[in-house]
Amino acid sequence: MRRILDQVAGAVVFPLLAIGISFLIGAIIILATGNNPIGAYGALISGAIGSPSAIGRTLVNATPLIFTGLGVAVAFRAGLFNIGGEGQVFIGAITAAGLGVALGATLGPLAILVCLVACILAGFLWGAIPGFLKAFFGAHEVVTTIMLNFIAINLATYLALNPLRGEGLVPGTDTVAAAVRLPVIGFGLGRANYGILLGILAAVVAYVLLWRTGRGFQLRAVGLSPEAANYAGMALKTNTVLALAIGGAFCALGGFVQVLGVEGKMSIPFVANLGFNGIGVALLGRNHPVGVVLGALLFGGLQAGAQQMQFATDVPLSLSVVLLAVILLFVTATKLVELLFGKRARVFASGTRLDEGLGR
Amino acid sequence: MNAAAPPVLEMRGVTKTFGPVRANDDISIVLGRGEILGLLGENGAGKSTLMKILYGLYRPDAGHILVDGEEVEIRDPKDAVARGIGMVHQHFTLIPPLTVAENIVLGAEPRRGVALNLGEAIKATQELSERYGLRVDPRARVADLSVGVQQRVEILKTLYREARILVLDEPTAVLTPQETEDLFSTLKELVTDGLSIILITHKLGELLGVSDRITIIRDGKVVDTVNAAETDERELARLMVGREVILRVDKEAVKPGEPRLRGEDLVVLSGTGAEAVRGVSLEVRAGEILGVAGVDGNGQVELAEALAGTRPVESGRVYLDGEDVTSVGADARQERGLAYVPEDRQHKGLVQDFALYENNTLKTYDEPPFSKLGWLFPRIMRRRAAENLTAYDVRPRDPDARAGSLSGGNQQKAILARELSGDPGVVIAAQPTRGVDVGAIEFIHRQLIEQRDRGKAILLFSLELEEIRSLSDRIVVMYYGEIVGEMSADEATDEKLGLLMAGRQVEAS
Numbered sequence: 058m059r060r061i062l063d064q065v066a067g068a069v070v071f072p073l074l075a076i077g078i079s080f081l082i083g084a085i086i087i088l089a090t091g092n093n094p095i096g097a098y099g100a101l102i103s104g105a106i107g108s109p110s111a112i113g114r115t116l117v118n119a120t121p122l123i124f125t126g127l128g129v130a131v132a133f134r135a136g137l138f139n140i141g142g143e144g145q146v147f148i149g150a151i152t153a154a155g156l157g158v159a160l161g162a163t164l165g166p167l168a169i170l171v172c173l174v175a176c177i178l179a180g181f182l183w184g185a186i187p188g189f190l191k192a193f194f195g196a197h198e199v200v201t202t203i204m205l206n207f208i209a210i211n212l213a214t215y216l217a218l219n220p221l222r223g224e225g226l227v228p229g230t231d232t233v234a235a236a237v238r239l240p241v242i243g244f245g246l247g248r249a250n251y252g253i254l255l256g257i258l259a260a261v262v263a264y265v266l267l268w269r270t271g272r273g274f275q276l277r278a279v280g281l282s283p284e285a286a287n288y289a290g291m292a293l294k295t296n297t298v299l300a301l302a303i304g305g306a307f308c309a310l311g312g313f314v315q316v317l318g319v320e321g322k323m324s325i326p327f328v329a330n331l332g333f334n335g336i337g338v339a340l341l342g343r344n345h346p347v348g349v350v351l352g353a354l355l356f357g358g359l360q361a362g363a364q365q366m367q368f369a370t371d372v373p374l375s376l377s378v379v380l381l382a383v384i385l386l387f388v389t390a391t392k393l394v395e396l397l398f399g400k401r402a403r404v405f406a407s408g409t410r411l412d413e414g415l416g417r
Numbered sequence: 418m419n420a421a422a423p424p425v426l427e428m429r430g431v432t433k434t435f436g437p438v439r440a441n442d443d444i445s446i447v448l449g450r451g452e453i454l455g456l457l458g459e460n461g462a463g464k465s466t467l468m469k470i471l472y473g474l475y476r477p478d479a480g481h482i483l484v485d486g487e488e489v490e491i492r493d494p495k496d497a498v499a500r501g502i503g504m505v506h507q508h509f510t511l512i513p514p515l516t517v518a519e520n521i522v523l524g525a526e527p528r529r530g531v532a533l534n535l536g537e538a539i540k541a542t543q544e545l546s547e548r549y550g551l552r553v554d555p556r557a558r559v560a561d562l563s564v565g566v567q568q569r570v571e572i573l574k575t576l577y578r579e580a581r582i583l584v585l586d587e588p589t590a591v592l593t594p595q596e597t598e599d600l601f602s603t604l605k606e607l608v609t610d611g612l613s614i615i616l617i618t619h620k621l622g623e624l625l626g627v628s629d630r631i632t633i634i635r636d637g638k639v640v641d642t643v644n645a646a647e648t649d650e651r652e653l654a655r656l657m658v659g660r661e662v663i664l665r666v667d668k669e670a671v672k673p674g675e676p677r678l679r680g681e682d683l684v685v686l687s688g689t690g691a692e693a694v695r696g697v698s699l700e701v702r703a704g705e706i707l708g709v710a711g712v713d714g715n716g717q718v719e720l721a722e723a724l725a726g727t728r729p730v731e732s733g734r735v736y737l738d739g740e741d742v743t744s745v746g747a748d749a750r751q752e753r754g755l756a757y758v759p760e761d762r763q764h765k766g767l768v769q770d771f772a773l774y775e776n777n778t779l780k781t782y783d784e785p786p787f788s789k790l791g792w793l794f795p796r797i798m799r800r801r802a803a804e805n806l807t808a809y810d811v812r813p814r815d816p817d818a819r820a821g822s823l824s825g826g827n828q829q830k831a832i833l834a835r836e837l838s839g840d841p842g843v844v845i846a847a848q849p850t851r852g853v854d855v856g857a858i859e860f861i862h863r864q865l866i867e868q869r870d871r872g873k874a875i876l877l878f879s880l881e882l883e884e885i886r887s888l889s890d891r892i893v894v895m896y897y898g899e900i901v902g903e904m905s906a907d908e909a910t911d912e913k914l915g916l917l918m919a920g921r922q923v924e925a926s
Contacts, residue, residue: 290748
C-alpha cells in the first residue's frame with residue numbers, strides 16, 4: 058500500500074511541479090507582452106473549467122488526444138516510438154467518415170459500431186506496416202512512421218476530396234446521418250459527447266492489455282529489455298509488429314471520435330496535430346493510461362482556456378502552446394530536473410525519458 | 418616501507434554516502450612507496466567507490482587524501498593524473514581501430530603543428546615499453562591484440578602520463594592463468610622501479626602471491642590490514658565475509674546416467690556474423706557436471722545460447738533427451754525441462770525494471786496457474802515468487818521489489834530460484850557466480866551440486882578455473898570456437914587447462 062502511495066505521489070507530484078514552473082515562466086511572458094498575468098490566467102482557467110460549456114470544450118478537445126496518447130504510450134511501453142499518430146488519425150477519420158456516410162442510411166446507429174470496428178482494423182493494419190518494416194528489414198520506426206504520416210494524410214485527403222467528396226460548400230466528405238453521430242452528453246456541456254467515455258474505456262482496455270494479459274507482459278518485457286525477452290523465449294518480431302499495430306488502432310480511434318463525435322464529416326483541412334500532440338500527452342502521462350487521460354484533459358483544457366484568454370486579454374492564443382512546451386520540457390528533461398531539485402526528484406520523472414526507448 | 422619518508426599515498430577517514438547507503442564509512446588506507454597494496458572486499462563492499470574518490474570521479478563527504486604527505490584535493494580525473502595517479506579500469510578504455518601508440522598518447526599527444534606527431538608517439542611508446550619491460554608493438558592495431566596485451570597498453574597509457582601510483586581494478590578477470598602470472602611479474606618489476614600499486618580484487622589466492630599488504634573492506638569499513646606473508650586464504654575469506662567460509666566444495670563421486678543434452682557439430686554465428694562456435698559436439702549426462710573452461714570470448718556465450726535455443730544454429734543439431742530440438746524455440750525447450758542461467762544477469766537474466774514476481778515468471782507467465790486464456794493472475798505470480806524468494810534466500814523477500822534494486826548476488830539467486838524451482842532435467846549455467854560475493858558463491862555452488870546429486874545434467878560455463886575444477890566431473894576447454902581438450906576433473910591441473918585455454922596443444926600425459 059505504501060509503495061502504491063509513493064508511486065502515485067511520484068507520478069502526480071512531478072507533472073504538477075512541471076506545470077507550476079511552466080505557469081511561472083508563462084507569467085513572465087505575459088508580463089512582457091504588457092498584460093496582467095493574474096487576469097490572463099483567470100481567463101485561461103475560466104475558459105477551461107469555468108462553466109459547463111467551457112468544460113464541454115475541454116472534453117471535446119481532450120477526447121481524441123486520449124486515443125492518440127494511448128497509441129503512443131502502448132507502443133512506447135514496448136520500446137517503440139510511434140510518431141505515426143497523425144497519419145493514423147487521418148486513416149481513422151476517413152474510414153469513419155466514408156463508412157458512416159455509406160452505411161448511415163441503412164444501418165442507423167448500428168453503423169457506429171461498424172465504423173468503430175473498421176477504424177480499429179484500419180489503424181491496426183496501417184500501424185502494422187512500420188512494425189513489419191522494423192521487424193523484418195530493420196527500418197527504424199521513427200523514420201517510417203513519420204514518412205507514413207505523409208502518405209496517410211495525402212491518401213485520406215485525396216479520398217475526402219475526390220471519390221468521397223460531399224455536396225456541401227465546405228470541402229470534405231458528406232455529413233453522416235444524425236443517427237451515426239456519437240450522442241452529446243447534455244447538461245449544458247455543449248458539443249461534449251460520449252466519445253469521452255469511449256476514451257476512458259480505451260484507457261481501461263490499454264491498462265488491462267498491458268498489465269493483466271500475457272501479451273501485455275511480453276510487450277512490456279520486450280520494451281524494457283529485448284535481450285531478456287529473447288532469453289525468455291519471447292518473439293521479438295511478433296511483439297514489435299503488434300505493439301505498433303495496436304498503437305495504430307488506438308490512434309485511428311482518435312480520428313473516429315473526431316469525425317463521429319464532433320464534426321460529423323471529414324472536412325478538409327482536417328484538424329491538425331491530434332497525432333503529434335498525442336506524443337506530448339503520452340509523455341506528460343508517463344506512458345500510463347491514467348496519466349494519458351489526465352494529460353489529454355490538461356492539453357484540452359489549455360487549448361480551450363487559451364481561446365477565452367485571447368478574447369479577454371491581448372495575450373495571443375499561442376501562449377498555450379508555449380505553456381505546453383515548457384511543461385513537456387520539464388517532464389522529459391530529467392537531467393534538468395536533477396539539476397534543479399537534486400537526484401531524489403529524478404525518480405518522479407522515470408518512465409518519461411525519451412532515450413529509454415531508443416536502445417533498439 | 419621507508420619509515421622516514423611519508424607514504425606515497427594516504428586516504429584518511431574517507432566517508433561517502435549515497436542516500437541511505439554508507440558506501441565508505443571512515444575508511445583509511447596507506448600505500449607505501451614501492452609497495453603493492455591489495456584491496457580486498459566483496460562486491461558492494463565499497464572498494465570501487467573508494468577508488469573512484471581517489472580518481473576524482475566522486476567527491477567524498479568527509480576525509481582527506483594525502484600524496485607524499487601533502488594534502489591534495491582531487492576534483493576530477495585530470496587532478497588525479499596531475500598528482501601521478503593512474504587507473505587501469507576493469508573495462509578497457511582503448512579505441513580498437515587505433516594503433517597502440519595512438520592509444521597511448523591519446524589526449525596528451527605530441528604534436529607537430531596541429532597534427533599528431535606519430536613518429537614521436539611511436540618513439541615514446543617504445544621507450545616506455547623497454548624501460549618497464551612491457552613488450553608491445555607500437556604500430557599494432559589494438560583490435561588485433563589479445564586481452565592480456567591490451568591490458569599492457571592500458572598500463573603503458575598511465576605510465577605515459579607519468580603515473581607513480583597505479584590502481585588496477587580487477588585486472589585478472591579477463592586473463593588466462595598464464596597471462597595473470599605475466600601481469601603479476603610485470604607489477605613486481607614496476608614497484609622495483611619506484612611505482613606504488615593498489616590492486617583491487619575479490620580473488621583471495623592472487624593477492625597472497627603478489628601483494629605486500631592487504632587491506633580488507635567490508636560494508637564500507639576497513640576490517641583489517643594484514644601482511645600478505647602472515648595470512649592465508651581462509652583468514653582473508655573470513656575477514657572479507659565476516660564469518661567462516663567453506664572454500665572447498667564437497668561432493669560425492671559421480672554417477673553419470675543417460676545423456677540428457679547433446680550438441681552435434683554445432684556451428685553458431687556471433688552477433689557480428691563471425692563463426693563463434695566452429696563445430697562443437699558435446700554431451701551432458703544425467704548426474705554429472707560438465708565444465709566448459711576457456712578465456713572469455715571463445716564462443717562460450719554463443720554455444721550456451723544455441724543449446725538453450727535463444728540463438729539460431731548455422732548447422733549442427735541439438736538433442737534434448739534424445740529428441741531433436743534444433744528447430745524448437747527457447748520457451749518450448751524450457752517447457753521440456755531445460756533451465757538456463759545466462760552469463761549476463763543484468764541484461765539477459767532479468768528485466769531490471771520488472772518486479773521480482775514478474776521476473777520470477779518471465780518464462781512461465783503464460784502457463785497455468787499464472788495464466789489462463791491469455792489472462793494473467795498477478796496474485797498467484799506474487800505468491801509463487803514469495804515462496805521462491807524464501808527458498809533461495811533472496812533479499813529483500815519482497816515480490817514487488819524492482820529486480821534492478823537488488824545486489825548482484827541476490828539477482829543471481831533470484832535467477833537460480835526461477836530456473837531451478839521448475840525442477841528441470843538439464844541446467845545450463847553460464848558464469849553463475851561472476852561478480853557475486855563469496856557468501857552467494859557458496860550458496861550457488863551448493864545448489865548446483867545438489868541438482869547434480871538429484872540426477873540433473875548440468876553444463877557449467879565458467880571463466881574461473883577454480884570453479885570449473887571444484888564443481889565439474891568432466892572438463893572441456895574451448896578455444897577459438899572449438900573444443901580443444903577434454904579431461905576428467907581428477908586429471909585437470911591449472912597448468913594443463915591454462916595451456917589449452919591459450920590455444921596450445923598439450924602432450925597426452
